[in-house]
Amino acid sequence: MCGIVGYVGGETSTRAVDVVLEGLSRLEYRGYDSAGVAVGPGMITQTKKAGKLQNLLDDLEANPLPASRNSIGHTRWATHGGPTDENAHPHLSFDGAVTVVHNGIIENFFDLARQLEEQGITRVTQTDTEVVAHHLALRLKETGDLTEALRETVGELEGSFTIVALAGSEPDRVVAARRNSPLVVGLGDGENFVGSDVAAFVGQTKRAIEMGQDEIVTITATTVEIQTFEGETVEREEFTVDWNADAAVKGGFDTFMEKEIHDQPTAVRDTLLGRMSETGSLMLDELRIEESILKRIDKIIVVACGTAAYAGHVAKYAIEHWCRIPVEVELAHEFRYRDPVVSEKTLVVAITQSGETMDTLMAVRHARDQGAKVLAIVNAHGSTIARESDAVLYTHAGPEVAVASTKAFVAQITATYLLGLYLAQLRGNKYSDEVLTYLEELMAMPDKIADVIAREDEVKELARSMKDVTSVLFLGRHVGYPVALEGALKLKELAYIHAEGFAAGELKHGPIALVEEGQPVFFIVPTPRRPLLHAKVLSNVQEVKARGARVLCIAEEGDDAVAEFADHVLRIPETPTLLHPLVSVVPLQIFACALAGEKGLDVDKPRNLAKSVTVE
Ligand code: F6R
Numbered sequence: 001m002c003g004i005v006g007y008v009g010g011e012t013s014t015r016a017v018d019v020v021l022e023g024l025s026r027l028e029y030r031g032y033d034s035a036g037v038a039v040g041p042g043m044i045t046q047t048k049k050a051g052k053l054q055n056l057l058d059d060l061e062a063n064p065l066p067a068s069r070n071s072i073g074h075t076r077w078a079t080h081g082g083p084t085d086e087n088a089h090p091h092l093s094f095d096g097a098v099t100v101v102h103n104g105i106i107e108n109f110f111d112l113a114r115q116l117e118e119q120g121i122t123r124v125t126q127t128d129t130e131v132v133a134h135h136l137a138l139r140l141k142e143t144g145d146l147t148e149a150l151r152e153t154v155g156e157l158e159g160s161f162t163i164v165a166l167a168g169s170e171p172d173r174v175v176a177a178r179r180n181s182p183l184v185v186g187l188g189d190g191e192n193f194v195g196s197d198v199a200a201f202v203g204q205t206k207r208a209i210e211m212g213q214d215e216i217v218t219i220t221a222t223t224v225e226i227q228t229f230e231g232e233t234v235e236r237e238e239f240t241v242d243w244n245a246d247a248a249v250k251g252g253f254d255t256f257m258e259k260e261i262h263d264q265p266t267a268v269r270d271t272l273l274g275r276m277s278e279t280g281s282l283m284l285d286e287l288r289i290e291e292s293i294l295k296r297i298d299k300i301i302v303v304a305c306g307t308a309a310y311a312g313h314v315a316k317y318a319i320e321h322w323c324r325i326p327v328e329v330e331l332a333h334e335f336r337y338r339d340p341v342v343s344e345k346t347l348v349v350a351i352t353q354s355g356e357t358m359d360t361l362m363a364v365r366h367a368r369d370q371g372a373k374v375l376a377i378v379n380a381h382g383s384t385i386a387r388e389s390d391a392v393l394y395t396h397a398g399p400e401v402a403v404a405s406t407k408a409f410v411a412q413i414t415a416t417y418l419l420g421l422y423l424a425q426l427r428g429n430k431y432s433d434e435v436l437t438y439l440e441e442l443m444a445m446p447d448k449i450a451d452v453i454a455r456e457d458e459v460k461e462l463a464r465s466m467k468d469v470t471s472v473l474f475l476g477r478h479v480g481y482p483v484a485l486e487g488a489l490k491l492k493e494l495a496y497i498h499a500e501g502f503a504a505g506e507l508k509h510g511p512i513a514l515v516e517e518g519q520p521v522f523f524i525v526p527t528p529r530r531p532l533l534h535a536k537v538l539s540n541v542q543e544v545k546a547r548g549a550r551v552l553c554i555a556e557e558g559d560d561a562v563a564e565f566a567d568h569v570l571r572i573p574e575t576p577t578l579l580h581p582l583v584s585v586v587p588l589q590i591f592a593c594a595l596a597g598e599k600g601l602d603v604d605k606p607r608n609l610a611k612s613v614t615v616e
Contacts, residue, residue, distance in 0.1 A: 002103040003027025003075040005200045006164040006174040009191040010221040016071035023200040024075045026249055028053050029401050031077025034088035038099045039068035041171040048088035070174050072164050074101035077398055078381030081126030091130045093137030094121045100165045102129040103196055104181040107159035107274040147218045150175050154229055164194055177216045185209040185217055185224055192219040198241045199248035206241045257402035257593050257603045262453055265446035267407040270396035271414045272442060281432050284422050288391045289373050295427055297347040300325055303332040303363040304351040307405040308412060312351050313482035315416030318578045322424040332363035342370040350376045353400055353408035354612040355383020364388055377415045379408050402604045403611045404493055406589050410582050445582050448573045452586040459587045463594035473521045475504040477537055480524035483581045487522055487588035493606050494596035504540040517548035524584050525555035525562055530577050541565045554584050
């Protein structure tokens, strides 16, 4: 996830850069680890800086770019290559003829880089994007036309991308292509724009065109021409943006949290992207711990805090089942200050969205001091924990702005599944066709999550009816247990309502004393295709129902047995047991968010909390 802007106007002036920078400031929520801007009359000139957009603005104030008619800019959320000046976009071609910005992942960039090396063109950055600039320049030399050159270049690319390019020889146009990543065109008066979303240009124009899949657009100051990757002309309807600038940044949602809940199918899809080799086996390129060490490990300890720790709980069920390695899950701050049994055969897995959580960082340092290898599952590239660990498996959830974690959670769970399957494959616990079957089931999850989100109105209605409750219980077994914990945490932190999550089997050992007439109790019901587990949860449902509880079940489509005892059933699609959390947590996120909204609370910034907890 990155933010992209392109602009062409009729006059040579500083407006081109100003418009692009204004667009970048609105797109900063899409990525903020580096930013850059380029202009293209004659020789391309560009400035790019690691860190927040302000670093770029400060540099440009001291060293302004020349006046121009066109400009492109980028605000980055790193995927390949750390957040440095060099890796920031735009990326200039080897001959300085073209420059590009990119959002997405070029899956075959190693192959493309190899082809370039054969022609004596070596990369100067660690990004996947740079190869696009070089290939584009080679095609431009052959065709003499930037649009045609980009059309030929995208034919060679695999993965997801929005690419925006300009050439020094064509100062009156900007060209952009889109596959599996967003791109919209803004229509001005004597000027035109492209952007990752309408926030890029909503301060300039409300007229826009949504680009289709596998299409290329060429904008000049007065024209917009769209064609398919095959070169056929396409007509697209214009629409009017009815969001103000603030709403545009949130993709039309009232809050970042709602937007991020809706981002979840993409977060899971992007985290899975590019992990399968041509032969169908799972590859984790970033896993820089020797295979011989991973084969030898005899214990995994997951260290994390809060929601990330609940992702670790889910990981325990999956990794133990697939790999037969014992997995302990420990809150990072507890791990650090006791005397954990750790050896060189222990793999410590640190899970963290921000990569800056001090408790988790201290646990990572402690584990490494004890001789363990540390693998971090991190969302923010270049963060401290990513740097200090032996290996990193990045989630590709994009920046999470709302304080309460949603899309990072499902991306973390997805990454732990990948890790589990990778270890199972490596250590021979699963045959490659079995790994492939699980991967295919995982690939189906983004659509299933989208299916649950599409039913959000029913959950919101339920939340409205419960706005005056003072206590809610959440119960689940197996992987439903960490989901219950997460459901309770979301409600506490967003709606300031007392909430507890329990393992459903634990109920009779104490918590059932809390149940009285009307007490709302959520159950995360496992699939009926695990009859024993399902029956046990149904017994627990009946136990609380008999004591007057209001029973709210999250259950699979077609699970008719549940309906008999529940006051309300929220449906999720049929899903393999271990993957259930990816769908069953979604109604609970929507519920907490809606209930907090109903109470007039600020869901993006709950009281007393910070997004990144950098103190112990
Ligand atoms: C809850 C939440 C927190 C974080 C925790 C760890 O919604 O967001 O519980 O999960 O503070 O943060 P990271 O993942 O950045 O280490």
